[in-house]
Amino acid sequence: MLTGKQKRHLRSLAHHLTPIFQVGKGGTNDHLIRHIEEAIETRELIKVSVLTNCSDDPREIGAELAEKSGAELAQVIGKTIVLYKESKDHKQIVLPRK
Numbered sequence: 685m686l687t688g689k690q691k692r693h694l695r696s697l698a699h700h701l702t703p704i705f706q707v708g709k710g711g712t713n714d715h716l717i718r719h720i721e722e723a724i725e726t727r728e729l730i731k732v733s734v735l736t737n738c739s740d741d742p743r744e745i746g747a748e749l750a751e752k753s754g755a756e757l758a759q760v761i762g763k764t765i766v767l768y769k770e771s772k773d774h775k776q777i778v779l780p781r782k
């Protein structure tokens with residue numbers, strides 16, 4: 685579980701990132717989850733955008749993606765989701781202490 689200070693730090697790091705995945709009208713699926721898991725292992729911090737043709741709530745999608753991929757939901761702002769998971773092999777981000 686991330687603290688507020690850690691989430692703030694992750695949001696500042698994610699500000700300059702561009703979304704690498706998009707959730708469309710089909711919603712989430714196992715294929716998308718598997719790709720997110722692979723990408724988050726190498727990058728630790730990723731952005732996912734929810735397209736306007738998707739009728740689901742971005743907060744619900746963010747919670748579902750975080751739960752299924754084993755990541756932490758750092759932020760949902762508008763239709764952009766920020767996910768974080770500490771990498772086993774490619775650790776780059778150092779979080780502030782709790």
